[in-house]
Amino acid sequence: MARWQTRVHWWMVLAVATLLSACGEAPPQQQGFPPPQVGVITVTPEPLKMTTTLAGRTLASLEAEVRPQVSGILLERLFTEGALVEQGQQLYQIDPAPYQADLARAKADITKARANLKTAKAKAERFQILVNSQAVSKQDFDDAQAQFEQAQAQIDTAEAALETATINLQYTKVFAPISGRVGRSSVTAGALVTANQSQPLVTIQQFDPIFVDVTESTGALTELRRAWASGELVRNQSDAAEVSLLFEDGSRYQQKGEFQFADINVNPSTGTFTIRTTFANPDELLLPGMFVRAELVTGTRENAILIPAKGVSRTPTGAATVMVLNSDNVVEARPVTVGEMRGNSWLVLSGLSSGERVILEGLQFVRPGAPVGGVEQLAQ
Numbered sequence: 453m454a455r456w457q458t459r460v461h462w463w464m465v466l467a468v469a470t471l472l473s474a475c476g477e478a479p480p481q482q483q484g485f486p487p488p489q490v491g492v493i494t495v496t497p498e499p500l501k502m503t504t505t506l507a508g509r510t511l512a513s514l515e516a517e518v519r520p521q522v523s524g525i526l527l528e529r530l531f532t533e534g535a536l537v538e539q540g541q542q543l544y545q546i547d548p549a550p551y552q553a554d555l556a557r558a559k560a561d562i563t564k565a566r567a568n569l570k571t572a573k574a575k576a577e578r579f580q581i582l583v584n585s586q587a588v589s590k591q592d593f594d595d596a597q598a599q600f601e602q603a604q605a606q607i608d609t610a611e612a613a614l615e616t617a618t619i620n621l622q623y624t625k626v627f628a629p630i631s632g633r634v635g636r637s638s639v640t641a642g643a644l645v646t647a648n649q650s651q652p653l654v655t656i657q658q659f660d661p662i663f664v665d666v667t668e669s670t671g672a673l674t675e676l677r678r679a680w681a682s683g684e685l686v687r688n689q690s691d692a693a694e695v696s697l698l699f700e701d702g703s704r705y706q707q708k709g710e711f712q713f714a715d716i717n718v719n720p721s722t723g724t725f726t727i728r729t730t731f732a733n734p735d736e737l738l739l740p741g742m743f744v745r746a747e748l749v750t751g752t753r754e755n756a757i758l759i760p761a762k763g764v765s766r767t768p769t770g771a772a773t774v775m776v777l778n779s780d781n782v783v784e785a786r787p788v789t790v791g792e793m794r795g796n797s798w799l800v801l802s803g804l805s806s807g808e809r810v811i812l813e814g815l816q817f818v819r820p821g822a823p824v825g826g827v828e829q830l831a832q
Contacts (some may be wrong), residue, residue: 456713483618490811490815491828493760495809496806497756502749502750502753503747503748505748510740514630516629520544520626522623526545527547528544530544530638534633534635536634537633541629541647543627546623546645555620558618565606566572569600573600574604580595612741622654631658634655634656638654639653657674657740660733663729664731667725667726667727668727670725686751696708696746709730711729714727757804758799759797762812763815773788774804776804776826784824786803788803
């Protein structure tokens with residue numbers, strides 16, 4: 453029994469020695485693997501235009517609701533619905549017969565008034581001579597002079613009535629007040645229309661240029677003003693006037709727009725104000741009422757740092773980090789603060805300096821504190 457226990461003891465000692473020998477040889481085997489190869493970019497700050505994208509809707513730059521200025525029966529519609537019309541083009545014809553009669557009556561009244569003026573003038577002149585010779589009383593002369601002045605006033609009244617009748621007759625022809633695209637007519641021939649009625653006969657809208665009204669919060673405006681005041685953003689008036697437009701599907705409108713003005717009134721229920729921009733619309737791709745997004749330039753960040761998204765990782769708490777290669781080619785984990793995405797890159801607000809090298813390729817083979825082998829400089 454003792455010999456068997458001694459044999460087992462030696463076998464155990466031999467096994468432990470073999471295991472220790474194997475463990476002792478592991479480091480030389482691991483040291484045989486070469487350091488990983490990585491691809492890096494060098495941080496190079498550069499000026500970057502900062503933009504904000506705001507939702508809004510399109511509006512016609514000119515819109516006119518056409519209403520009749522005289523009452524009557526509509527005889528004819530003289531345009532094609534949906535067509536382009538020119539300013540001064542006749543759109544409707546209202547029955548002119550009653551207004552032609554009024555004009556004829558006004559002409560007759562002015563003829564009568566002129567005849568009365570001639571008679572009153574002659575009488576006043578005769579009484580002037582007779583009153584000097586005391587052939588008529590001073591009262592008779594005063595009456596004749598008053599009749600002459602009344603006849604002159606009747607001429608003025610008749611001329612005003614004639615002008616009114618002429619204007620009303622012209623109003624039986626309804627003309628386009630502006631050039632633009634005409635909409636659907638609300639009346640047809642035979643309808644009775646009244647002067648200055650609440651319902652327009654038709655609406656004309658001008659689409660070129662077209663307005664785009666967007667809204668922005670007062671809080672965002674306050675932050676933007678702080679950035680301007682601190683110098684974080686440099687404001688360029690020429691850049692601020694330039695606006696881009698995005699459709700609902702994300703595609704970009706080819707024409708560039710211009711900033712017009714920001715409304716001075718704030719909506720108390722939403723805390724927002726309106727910004728108006730204008731765009732050329734020669735092909736009428738934009739129609740009033742469309743939902744769009746306008747991209748406005750807020751300023752320039754003079755030393756902006758952009759890092760491709762694949763080089764930025766997140767910790768379990770959501771903090772952004774990058775792997776930086778120091779001067780000894782040793783990997784360092786660097787926490788950074790990122791802003792918005794610009795294309796496929798993050799805007800880094802803090803944590804990196806000019807000239808530092810950020811690892812983009814080979815991240816899966818490195819860890820903080822480990823050296824790397826070859827370094828390939830990548831283009832941004």
